[in-house]
Amino acid sequence: MFDKIFVEKSYETNARALSIINRFPKAKVSVIDKIEDIFNRVKKPYLQKNESLNLFLGEKKGQLVKEAPDAYGLSGEPHYYFIHAYNCIYECNYCYLQGYFNSPDIVLFLNHRDICNEIESVTEECSKKGLTPWFHAGEFSDSLALTHITGELEIYHELFSRLPEAKLELRTKSANIKALLELTPKKNIITTFSLSPADKIKKNDLQTPSLRARLNAIRKLADAGHPIGIHFDPVVYDENFKEKYTQLVEELFESLPVDKLEYISVGVVRFTKDVFHQVKKNYPSSELLSSELIKSFDGKIRYNRPMRLWILSTIREVLLNANVDKEKIYLCMEEDDELVIDS
Numbered sequence: 001m002f003d004k005i006f007v008e009k010s011y012e013t014n015a016r017a018l019s020i021i022n023r024f025p026k027a028k029v030s031v032i033d034k035i036e037d038i039f040n041r042v043k044k045p046y047l048q049k050n051e052s053l054n055l056f057l058g059e060k061k062g063q064l065v066k067e068a069p070d071a072y073g074l075s076g077e078p079h080y081y082f083i084h085a086y087n088c089i090y091e092c093n094y095c096y097l098q099g100y101f102n103s104p105d106i107v108l109f110l111n112h113r114d115i116c117n118e119i120e121s122v123t124e125e126c127s128k129k130g131l132t133p134w135f136h137a138g139e140f141s142d143s144l145a146l147t148h149i150t151g152e153l154e155i156y157h158e159l160f161s162r163l164p165e166a167k168l169e170l171r172t173k174s175a176n177i178k179a180l181l182e183l184t185p186k187k188n189i190i191t192t193f194s195l196s197p198a199d200k201i202k203k204n205d206l207q208t209p210s211l212r213a214r215l216n217a218i219r220k221l222a223d224a225g226h227p228i229g230i231h232f233d234p235v236v237y238d239e240n241f242k243e244k245y246t247q248l249v250e251e252l253f254e255s256l257p258v259d260k261l262e263y264i265s266v267g268v269v270r271f272t273k274d275v276f277h278q279v280k281k282n283y284p285s286s287e288l289l290s291s292e293l294i295k296s297f298d299g300k301i302r303y304n305r306p307m308r309l310w311i312l313s314t315i316r317e318v319l320l321n322a323n324v325d326k327e328k329i330y331l332c333m334e335e336d337d338e339l340v341i342d343s
């Protein structure tokens with residue numbers, strides 16, 4: 001998978017770094033001072049990830065836990081994300097990472113204990129105010145895709161077992177649940193799967209597991225007692241979207257009893273200006289560009305407002321018809337639109 005592995009000097013003999021390096025015996029290993037000396041320094045086109053990918057191992061410095069943007073998760077509770085990786089082995093054609101870093105190379109930060117300490121401090125502050133903080137893993141990567149190699153899940157599992165007043169969301173498009181299945185389910189550790197109709201996954205979620213594989217993973221985790229959330233995000237319009245989402249909802253609830261669903265988010269496809277530019281460059285014939293898109297209330301590029309409202313309310317109705325509790329549905333990054341739908 002990786003051509004070269006760069007490991008920071010201070011992690012050269014680290015057990016976790018060595019165990020990751022040993023998984024890739026053909027990769028050339030170089031010892032470096034700091035990740036930032038090399039990663040992101042020279043522009044490497046996003047699509048080059050299909051031909052040559054490098055791996056960086058080292059320490060995340062600076063702020064390790066950050067406040068999440070508004071409407072990131074269930075409203076009324078503080079949301080944070082933590083950073084333990086940059087970039088992703090998958091290639092969703094709408095992914096915002098293609099406009100974020102200069103390079104698609106994968107960075108894995110190994111100072112999980114430091115991240116855990118910061119999560120504990122934030123939880124303590126929130127507890128003093130009577131708040132339940134949410135922590136989201138995988139803001140700059142997929143939370144589960146490499147966990148069989150990286151092995152950090154048990155560290156976070158141990159932490160959140162000690163912090164029942166805090167919640168951890170592991171967000172994924174993978175079906176890589178091996179490491180998670182080895183851990184005892186916890187009420188406050190929620191695995192969330194991003195799903196789209198099967199044909200959309202094939203067209204847009206490139207290199208990712210199929211809908212069938214993700215639904216199988218959901219079934220296995222739910223059977224084992226792990227809490228499950230779902231993201232219908234991003235929704236990409238096509239003229240049969242209602243039928244496709246109706247079928248998706250039916251298939252989903254064959255794998256996951258509806259009363260076992262923790263929550264479901266719905267969000268239409270959206271891009272920052274930079275990402276939109278990258279999408280046009282990288283995927284010029286993508287269906288993402290076939291509908292009219294406009295600059296919307298927060299500067300992001302989306303479908304026009306009536307179309308967004310129509311898509312969101314249609315899918316919400318499909319969910320309500322499938323007996324999903326109204327309180328479990330939230331509209332991602334669409335705060336002002338939600339008010340209109342709710343009224």
Ligand code: SF4
Binds near residue numbers: 087090141
């Ligand atoms: S799974 Fe997420 S992080 Fe990975 S390419 Fe797709 S959108 Fe980007």
